[in-house]
Amino acid sequence: xxxxxxxxxxxxxxxxxxxxxxxxxxxxxxxxxxxxxxxxxxxxxxxxxxxxxxxxxxxxxxxxxxxxxxxxxxxxxxxxxxxxxxxxxxxxxxxxxxxxxxxxxxxxxxxxxxxxxxxxxxxxxxxxxxxxxxxxxxxxxxxxxxxxxxxxxxxxxxxxxxxxxxxxxxxxxxxxxxxxxxxxxxxxxxxxxxxxxxxxxxxxxxxxxxxxxxxxxxxxxxxxxxxxxxxxxxxxxxxxxxxxxxxxxxxxxxxxxxxxxxxxxxxxxxxxxxxxxxxxxxxxxxxxxxxxxxxxxxxxxxxxxxxxxxxxxxxxxxxxxxxxxxxxxxxxxxxxxxxx
Amino acid sequence: xxxxxxxxxxxxxxxxxxxxxxxxxxxxxxxxxxxxxxxxxxxxxxxxxxxxxxxxxxxxxxxxxxxxxxxxxxxxxxxxxxxxxxxxxxxxxxxxxxxxxxxxxxxxxxxxxxxxxxxxxxxxxxxxxxxxxxxxxxxxxxxxxxxxxxxxxxxxxxxxxxxxxxxxxxxxxxxxxxxxxxxxxxxxxxxxxxxxxxxxxxxxxxxxxxxxxxxxxxxxxxxxxxxxxxxxxxxxxxxxxxxxxxxxxxxxxxxxxxxxxxxxxxxxxxxxxxxxxxxxxxxxxxxxxxxxxxxxxxxxxxxxxxxxxxxxxxxxxxxxxxxxxxxxxxxxxxxxxxxx
Numbered sequence: 001x002x003x004x005x006x007x008x009x010x011x012x013x014x015x016x017x018x019x020x021x022x023x024x025x026x027x028x029x030x031x032x033x034x035x036x037x038x039x040x041x042x043x044x045x046x047x048x049x050x051x052x053x054x055x056x057x058x059x060x061x062x063x064x065x066x067x068x069x070x071x072x073x074x075x076x077x078x079x080x081x082x083x084x085x086x087x088x089x090x091x092x093x094x095x096x097x098x099x100x101x102x103x104x105x106x107x108x109x110x111x112x113x114x115x116x117x118x119x120x121x122x123x124x125x126x127x128x129x130x131x132x133x134x135x136x137x138x139x140x141x142x143x144x145x146x147x148x149x150x151x152x153x154x155x156x157x158x159x160x161x162x163x164x165x166x167x168x169x170x171x172x173x174x175x176x177x178x179x180x181x182x183x184x185x186x187x188x189x190x191x192x193x194x195x196x197x198x199x200x201x202x203x204x205x206x207x208x209x210x211x212x213x214x215x216x217x218x219x220x221x222x223x224x225x226x227x228x229x230x231x232x233x234x235x236x237x238x239x240x241x242x243x244x245x246x247x248x249x250x251x252x253x254x255x256x257x258x259x260x261x262x263x264x265x266x267x268x269x270x271x272x273x274x275x276x277x278x279x280x281x282x283x284x285x286x287x288x289x290x291x292x293x294x295x296x297x298x299x300x301x302x303x304x305x306x307x308x309x310x311x312x313x314x315x316x317x318x319x320x321x322x323x324x325x326x327x328x329x330x331x332x333x334x335x336x337x338x339x340x
Numbered sequence: 341x342x343x344x345x346x347x348x349x350x351x352x353x354x355x356x357x358x359x360x361x362x363x364x365x366x367x368x369x370x371x372x373x374x375x376x377x378x379x380x381x382x383x384x385x386x387x388x389x390x391x392x393x394x395x396x397x398x399x400x401x402x403x404x405x406x407x408x409x410x411x412x413x414x415x416x417x418x419x420x421x422x423x424x425x426x427x428x429x430x431x432x433x434x435x436x437x438x439x440x441x442x443x444x445x446x447x448x449x450x451x452x453x454x455x456x457x458x459x460x461x462x463x464x465x466x467x468x469x470x471x472x473x474x475x476x477x478x479x480x481x482x483x484x485x486x487x488x489x490x491x492x493x494x495x496x497x498x499x500x501x502x503x504x505x506x507x508x509x510x511x512x513x514x515x516x517x518x519x520x521x522x523x524x525x526x527x528x529x530x531x532x533x534x535x536x537x538x539x540x541x542x543x544x545x546x547x548x549x550x551x552x553x554x555x556x557x558x559x560x561x562x563x564x565x566x567x568x569x570x571x572x573x574x575x576x577x578x579x580x581x582x583x584x585x586x587x588x589x590x591x592x593x594x595x596x597x598x599x600x601x602x603x604x605x606x607x608x609x610x611x612x613x614x615x616x617x618x619x620x621x622x623x624x625x626x627x628x629x630x631x632x633x634x635x636x637x638x639x640x641x642x643x644x645x646x647x648x649x650x651x652x653x654x655x656x657x658x659x660x661x662x663x664x665x666x667x668x669x670x671x672x673x674x675x676x677x678x679x680x
Contacts, residue, residue, distance in 0.1 A: 060577075060580070062536075062561065062562035062574070062577060063562070065564065065570075065573065065582070065583070066573070066582035067582055067584070068584065113580075157580065158534075158580030159531065159579055159580040159581050159585075162531050162532050162533075162534070162579065162580055163529055163532075167580075169533065169534045169535045169536070170535060176516070176519070176535060176537070178516065178519040179518040179522075179535035180535075182519075189503055191499065191502050191503045192502050192503075192508070192509065192605075192609070193502075193509065194498075194502070194509045195510060195515050195516060195519035196402075196509070197516070197537060198402055221402065223403075224405065230405075233405065233406070237402060239499055239502065240453075240499040240501075240502055241499050242405070242406035244406050244407070244408065245499075265532075269532070
């Protein structure tokens with residue numbers, strides 16, 4: 001059984017060919033040396049693992065001085081975790097659509113930030129031939145044109161993708177409010193925000209009910225619970241206020257402005273991409289868990305990956321995709337390296 | 341001897357009446373329970389301390405659920421540190437210009453964020469009767485009108501001050517690049533930034549030579565040294581790039597845009613304040629250590645606190661100011677509470 005592994009900056013996600021899926025919060029920049037242990041623990045829950053298919057974006061984390069160091073660290077930890085579990089084969093996916101078992105310094109910019117490509121290639125191969133794939137993650141939104149069943153952009157690096165609009169660095173959890181709004185209206189007055197990471201878009205989504213409260217989850221800007229009450233307090237803090245002064249009702253008005261700003265920025269990205277590509281998608285394929293941040297045309301077909309794959313697999317979509325791409329590659333041409 | 345203590349969010353600053361000054365990096369949100377130890381260690385270096393004069397802004401830190409909790413924590417730790425050192429009197433300064441020895445819940449919004457008021461009151465009393473005081477700190481810039489020797493604004497809370505422009509939440513060290521610039525030009529192309537705290541304005545100032553390199557200082561976004569080389573790498577990361585792709589020369593172009601954005605925002609704040617106050621200052625009094633972020637009119641008198649007080653005291657200006665205000669208050673009316 002192949003297990004797909006998506007090593008992001010803030011989360012590790014796993015899915016096998018049988019649609020078993022797991023994810024864990026792992027902010028790699030805090031303790032990068034624990035990556036192999038986290039991988040080993042999570043992988044131990046999967047039965048009969050014969051090979052790993054790996055995509056990464058975590059090499060971007062600023063504990064690594066550059067992406068070469070990041071890719072090197074991540075591949076080394078994958079190999080160590082696999083060896084400890086007796087898994088013999090590790091295949092790393094690159095934005096050229098190929099898998100590699102050995103990774104050299106010349107492969108760094110192919111392996112870096114390749115999860116979007118694995119997902120889009122899988123969607124093109126198995127779900128729809130022509131579409132715009134939009135995957136809203138915790139930190140970023142990938143916007144990938146698919147034509148004739150393949151990824152239809154030449155922008156492969158994060159830098160090129162930011163420039164063309166196919167990567168919007170706005171997600172549904174981690175984006176700081178101060179990066180979205182330089183000022184906020186409160187009580188009929190526009191007030192510049194405090195430029196601190198006192199609150200994130202997650203707080204706006206909790207306050208507005210787009211995200212369920214989770215009182216035992218402390219992955220927030222201030223380390224206090226993911227509840228409406230504390231989220232409202234975090235939003236109030238952006239204006240130098242706090243819960244003594246801002247009601248939950250008032251906080252929803254602040255939250256509306258944050259969500260509006262995020263929607264605008266993502267919509268701008270989509271427009272910029274479509275304009276440069278002179279591309280009108282036949283359908284939209286929606287992945288991830290922040291669809292409230294999208295404004296889609298009413299007259300277009302919208303395919304939900306969550307409905308197609310189920311919510312658990314959808315949350316780990318790139319890891320499932322890379323597992324299935326490797327599996328397909330084995331079927332097609334059982335030697336490595338190969339194109340899936 | 342009175343020692344003035346300025347308890348900020350990221351730094352503790354101390355100065356006595358004889359212009360002995362010290363400061364230490366103390367990000368209160370990381371380990372608020374160590375505040376009393378940090379205070380005690382630093383205060384132990386001052387001779388013959390008879391009283392403390394305290395101003396604070398650290399109650400804003402998001403380890404405290406609201407400012408009431410923050411003020412309570414800070415006053416308690418000050419009292420504990422003072423008791424351990426045998427210092428009998430602690431006077432807390434409020435934005436009403438008064439000192440308090442006992443602090444109740446009704447005093448919270450007076451004591452919160454009062455350092456700007458102490459400094460401006462001191463400047464008005466001792467240096468110039470009519471001026472605009474501009475104090476660029478690590479995190480914020482205070483812009484305080486002084487008329488007839490007293491603070492000439494009714495905006496006393498951070499919220500009201502943000503709104504009127506007398507508080508610009510932009511400083512010379514901690515401000516995240518992603519809060520200043522939503523996109524950056526690089527190689528003749530405008531590219532949206534990664535909305536992460538990968539770099540701060542400190543990196544732009546280091547790259548441009550406004551701040552000296554300090555290879556043994558790791559108080560940076562990625563915990564790597566405060567050198568031009570690493571600062572350039574941090575700036576590159578804002579665009580998904582790194583040192584493999586961005587030269588130091590190219591990084592200076594990125595840095596220029598960051599500094600330009602900060603100058604614009606601070607200038608906007610000053611303009612907004614002067615417009616609402618219909619106030620044309622006779623002089624500018626400049627404090628802090630980020631004067632490169634200011635654009636001042638050529639035809640106005642500019643008084644440098646660093647020249648008047650010396651660089652060491654100037655860096656701890658609010659703590660020196662609050663010590664001198666308490667000393668002056670004792671001379672005027674030796675019972676507490678009193679107005680200085």
